Amino acid sequence: MSEQLVANELLAFLQQKLDVMDEVSAVQICASNFSEDDVAAAKQLLYRLLNKSDQMVSRRRDGTKKSIQDIITLLKETDPDDVPTFVAKDLSKLPPVTFDHVDVTCLLKDIVFLKASLADVQKQLDASQNTVASLRSEVNELRKSVAVTRSPVDASCNVNTRRGACLDVSGASFASAVLSPSPLSPPNAESAQCAPRAPSCPARVPAAPPLAAARLLDQLLVSAASAKPSGVRREYASVAGSTIGAKMKPVPVKGPDRADDDGFVMVQRRKRRQRTNKNRCGTAPIEPNIKIRAAKPxxxxxxxxxxxxxxxxxxxxxxxxxxxxxxxxxxxxxxxxxxxxxxxxxxxxxxxxxxxxxxxxxxxxxxxxxxxxxxxxxxxxxxx
CATH class of the missing domain: 3.30.70 (Alpha-Beta Plaits)
Known part of the structure; x- marks a missing residue:
């Protein structure tokens, strides 16, 4: 509705009540509470404000109800933004709306629609709660598996695990340790100890879920391949017929992409080749006796x-x-x-x-x- 305010009780009543009651009830209420002069004046005012005075039809017989019907039709056909806001100056002229004038069928339809919408919202809420609960349980399981895989090894090994020295185990023993379905050892269980003068440091690796074990295996393979041997002999393929140990055998890296002691490779951006066959422009002075000259664009x-x-x-x-x-x-x-x-x-x-x-x-x-x-x-x- 427009911000323009116009005082008229009949038009204000119709503008506010047409959304909650049918046209028949609105016509009856207005015809019984407003005089014929009030209806004619309201009709002329509405047509004049909307610049449609030439379209107004004059009613001779039973002009009250037909004029009210014309007003209702014009209000419904006109854009609400183009219709000014009608207000009531005398509140005593506004007719009361009782339960008899309300369309009960529309109210029942609205109630049924609200119930269906509420049930749909409740179903969506239950589904979202179930999804959140399942996600929380999965997160908790992942946290437990990560905590188990990160359990510290006995410090008596005195081996720098950052460079992969503690991974000097055969392929078969390493794969069996990582993928072993043995139950978890208690927290106070005796940790693995390094034998004196032994080239390897076997440790007890607790069982983990398949996904976590696979990820751990990939990380260990990458770190073992990029690590540099530091005085410890590595025997990854010592067991005959072990494909895992063969895959774990480190491959020496040659060329500029050689890894450092920590397993990092310096990456440099290649320089672009300079173009040698590109256009050049002459700078010799133009003399009168020379017929060669450049064309002007x-x-x-x-x-x-x-x-x-x-x-x-x-x-x-x-x-x-x-x-x-x-x-x-x-x-x-x-x-x-x-x-x-x-x-x-x-x-x-x-x-x-x-x-x-x-x-x-x-x-x-x-x-x-x-x-x-x-x-x-x-x-x-x-x-x-």
Whole structure:
């Protein structure tokens, strides 16, 4: 509704109650509580505010109810933003709306729709709660598996695990330790100890879920492949027929991508090759006796609305007087029967700012930069 406020009790009542009651009840209430003069005045006021006075129909017989029906029809057909806001100046004139005038069927439909919407929302809420509960349980299980896989080994090994020295085990024993389905050892169980003068440090690896075990195996393989041996002999494929140990055998890296002691490889961006076959521009001075000279770049300019008697030579002469330069001019043929001519003028780019100035061309001539493809010059044209 518009911000304009207009005082009229009948129009204010209809504007506010048409959304909650049917037209028949609204017509009956207004006909029994407002006089015929009030209805006629409200009708004229509404049509006048909406600038539709010429469309207003005059009612002779039973004009009250028909006029009210006309008002209701106009309010429903007009955009609410174009209708001003009607207010009541005398509240005693507003008719009361009892339960008899309310459409009970519409209310029942609204109640049924609200119940269905509420049930749908409840189902969605239950489904979301179940999803959140399952996600929480999965997160808790992942936290437990990570905590188990990160359990510290006995510090008596005195081995730098960062460089993978503690991974000097055979392939079969390593795979069986990681993928073993044995139950978890108690927290106070005796940790693995390193045997003196032994080339390897076997440790008890607790069982983990399949996904966590696979990830742990991949991480250990990567760290073992990138680690550098530090005085400890590695025997990954010591067991005959062990494919896992064969895969775990480190491969020496040659070239500039060799890893450092910590397993990191320096990555450098390759330099782009410089192009040797690129264009160059001459700088030798121009002498009078030299016939070789560089061509000046030209820009096409479109001029139109010229008199039908104008020729290309006239435009060449006009531009020569202005710029001391004779351009190439080409006539454009029109597909329609026009009473004027249009041309394309090839102007040096250095003179473009002068040619596109409004003071350059005579009054009434239309000009701009030419767009499109220039047709072949068949009939009329001039070359400098």
């Amino acid at each position: 030209n820009t096409l300019v479109y001029i139109s609305r010229l008199h039908y008697t104008t020729k290309a030579e006239d435009i060449v002469e006009y531009v020569r007087q202005k710029l001391k330069y004779a351009p190439r001019v080409q006539l454009l043929e029109s597909r329609h029967n026009a009473n004027f001519k249009a041309f394309v003028v090839r102007v040096p780019t250095c003179f473009l700012h002068l040619v596109l100035d409004e003071n350059f061309w005579p009054q009434g001539v239309v000009f701009r930069r030419f767009r499109g493809q220039v047709p072949q010059d068949r009939t009329e044209g001039h070359s400098a």
